[in-house]
Amino acid sequence: MKAISYSRYGGPETLAFGEVRDPKVGPDSVLVKVRAAAVNPVDWKAREGYLDSIFDAVFPVVPGWDVSGVVVQLGFSVTEYAIGDEVMGYVREDFLSRGTFAEYVAAPVRTLARKPRNLTWEEAAGLPLTGLTAYQVLMKALQVKRGETVLVHAAAGGVGAIAVQLARHLGARVIGTASPANHDFVRALGGEPVTYGEGLSERVRGLAPEGVDAAFDTIGGETLKVSANLLAPEGRLVSIADGDVVGYGGRYYWVRPDAEDLTRLADLAEQGVVSVHVSDTFPLERAADAHRLSAEGRTRGKIVVTVDWDAEDAAEDV
Numbered sequence: 348m349k350a351i352s353y354s355r356y357g358g359p360e361t362l363a364f365g366e367v368r369d370p371k372v373g374p375d376s377v378l379v380k381v382r383a384a385a386v387n388p389v390d391w392k393a394r395e396g397y398l399d400s401i402f403d404a405v406f407p408v409v410p411g412w413d414v415s416g417v418v419v420q421l422g423f424s425v426t427e428y429a430i431g432d433e434v435m436g437y438v439r440e441d442f443l444s445r446g447t448f449a450e451y452v453a454a455p456v457r458t459l460a461r462k463p464r465n466l467t468w469e470e471a472a473g474l475p476l477t478g479l480t481a482y483q484v485l486m487k488a489l490q491v492k493r494g495e496t497v498l499v500h501a502a503a504g505g506v507g508a509i510a511v512q513l514a515r516h517l518g519a520r521v522i523g524t525a526s527p528a529n530h531d532f533v534r535a536l537g538g539e540p541v542t543y544g545e546g547l548s549e550r551v552r553g554l555a556p557e558g559v560d561a562a563f564d565t566i567g568g569e570t571l572k573v574s575a576n577l578l579a580p581e582g583r584l585v586s587i588a589d590g591d592v593v594g595y596g597g598r599y600y601w602v603r604p605d606a607e608d609l610t611r612l613a614d615l616a617e618q619g620v621v622s623v624h625v626s627d628t629f630p631l632e633r634a635a636d637a638h639r640l641s642a643e644g645r646t647r648g649k650i651v652v653t654v655d656w657d658a659e660d661a662a663e664d665v
């Protein structure tokens with residue numbers, strides 16, 4: 348099959364488009380014919396080798412963990428899906444090898460849910476990793492409750508945009524950091540935008556003089572420190588970007604594939620509670636440009652790569 352892959356750690360120029368061996372489909376997996384795969388910052392961090400201490404890399408590595416597509420083959424023990432089902436997934440295993448930037452990916456069923464019917468393939472591909480992160484942090488780690496005030500950093504980014512919508516759905520008031528160009532976007536999601544950088548603390552205090560009940564740090568460093576100082580008494584702090592959060596009495600969180608959580612998110616998307624904004628799409632062949640753009644750190648919503656389908660091939664597969 349055709350895929351993007353890299354054979355050593357390095358910059359975006361290590362990404363090559365070409366033939367790789369077809370994936371094998373394990374007993375608990377299905378073969379997904381990929382329609383779209385989203386880019387996450389973790390993709391280029393892994394490619395650079397920054398995750399080498401926690402993930403073995405089996406080269407050549409096909410990057411990408413987010414996917415939407417169609418089930419074309421079932422593993423022996425799979426009863427959850429049928430051929431032709433439309434799915435989305437956060438297809439992360441505990442090593443780097445067979446990702447989603449490809450024509451096909453073998454996806455364990457624990458990483459999948461049905462694609463929300465009202466989302467495009469691109470939007471559905473953009474939901475799993477960021478959506479699960481926002482859902483698990485707000486529901487499980489921060490345990491946000493109705494009437495609380497939540498501070499969400501990078502509110503216009505992939506994780507932040509979903510977190511703002513979910514926190515509002517939980518009945519919270521949301522203050523979201525973003526550059527001025529993204530303030531209208533954050534407002535449309537239901538958040539109250541504040542500009543980050545110098546003076547952030549004063550601006551948040553201006554909106555929440557007593558401090559915030561929960562802070563969701565997606566940036567780390569100085570932003571984490573400021574967030575810790577903005578907590579109300581008993582306020583909770585979670586970071587997905589900086590392990591130093593533990594030193595502030597908070598919790599570091601790493602998103603987990605979870606079919607049940609992803610199904611809940613799919614329901615919320617179908618109910619119109621959660622939407623996905625796709626800012627840029629690239630054909631699979633241009634995955635390197637998609638990685639470069641993501642690494643600039645200014646993404647509004649999601650960057651997605653799409654895989655062209657030959658209609659006749661697709662009919663044969665399904």
Ligand SMILES: NC(=O)c1ccc[n+]([C@@H]2O[C@H](COP(=O)([O-])OP(=O)(O)OC[C@H]3O[C@@H](n4cnc5c(N)ncnc54)[C@H](OP(=O)(O)O)[C@@H]3O)[C@@H](O)[C@H]2O)c1
Nearest residue numbers: 388501503504505506525526529543587600601602645646
């Ligand atoms: N631990 C985990 O499980 C986990 C899961 C998902 C993501 N992450 C990590 O969390 C981070 C965010 O992920 P993401 O997917 O949301 O990234 P993303 O989509 O690339 O975030 C881009 C957004 O960040 C904003 N931004 C940049 N600098 C900022 C600052 N200093 N303060 C506030 N906003 C700022 C930008 O807004 P402007 O354009 O307005 O500046 C842009 O909208 C990444 O480091 C990612 O690797 C960790």
